[in-house]
Amino acid sequence: MTEIVLMKMANILVPHDEAAADFIQKMKAGALMHADFKKVRNYQFHKKYFALVTFAFDQWEPRGGLTYQGQPVAKNKERFRKDIAILAGFFESTVNLKGEVRLEAKSISFSQMDEIEFEALYSTTIDVILSRILTKYTRQDLDNVINQLLAFT
Numbered sequence: 001m002t003e004i005v006l007m008k009m010a011n012i013l014v015p016h017d018e019a020a021a022d023f024i025q026k027m028k029a030g031a032l033m034h035a036d037f038k039k040v041r042n043y044q045f046h047k048k049y050f051a052l053v054t055f056a057f058d059q060w061e062p063r064g065g066l067t068y069q070g071q072p073v074a075k076n077k078e079r080f081r082k083d084i085a086i087l088a089g090f091f092e093s094t095v096n097l098k099g100e101v102r103l104e105a106k107s108i109s110f111s112q113m114d115e116i117e118f119e120a121l122y123s124t125t126i127d128v129i130l131s132r133i134l135t136k137y138t139r140q141d142l143d144n145v146i147n148q149l150l151a152f153t
Contacts, residue, residue, distance in 0.1 A: 003111065005043070016043075041115045044150075049108075049122050051149045052142070053081045056129045081105070087132070088124035090117075 004020035006013040015021035027033070057080045066073040082105035085091065091103040107113065108121065130137055137145075 003109075005110075038111060041110050041113070041118055045115075045118070045122070046110075048146060048150060049118070049125070051146050052122070052125060052129070053077075053084060055145060055149060056084070056133050057081075060133050084125055084128055085121065087128045088121060090121050090124075 002023055004023050005016040006020060007016045008014075015024055054077070057075070057077050060075070060080065062073075062075050085105035085108070086103045090106045092106060094102045094104055096102055106121075108118065113121070126139060126142060130139065130142065134142060
C-alpha cells in the first residue's frame with residue numbers, strides 16, 4: 001500500500017509532493033486504483049513538529065560513555081522522538097515475551113493521528129523539551145528558534 005497526498009486544484013486532484021508525483025507517473029494509463037480519502041492534517045504544522053524535535057535532539061547530549069556489550073551507544077533521532085512522545089503522554093502499553101510492560105509511542109502518521117490530537121502532542125512535547133532538555137529556554141524562546149528554522153526551509 002502506498003500513501004500519497006493530493007491537493008484539489010479547480011476540479012482536479014494534483015500531486016502535493018514529489019513522492020505523489022512519482023507514484024502517479026509510474027501508473028499505467030487505464031490502471032484502476034482504489035483510494036481511501038481522508039483530510040490531511042496541516043502539513044506545515046507537521047513540519048514544525050519535526051523542526052522542534054530535531055532542534056531538541058541536536059541540543060541533547062546523553063550521559064557520556066554509554067556502552068552495550070562493549071560497543072559504544074549512539075543517540076538516535078527516531079528513538080528520541082518516540083521517547084519524547086511517551087514522556088508527553090502519547091503512548092500505548094504493550095507486553096513483551098518476558099512479561100514486561102513496554103510503552104510504545106503512538107503513531108503520528110497522518111492516518112493515525114487527527115489534527116486535534118497532534119496539536120496536543122505538539123504542545124506537551126514543548127513542555128517535555130523545556131523541562132528535560134532546554135531548561136534555560138522559555139516557550140517563547142523555543143517558538144522563536146523553531147520559526148527561524150522553518151524560515152530557512
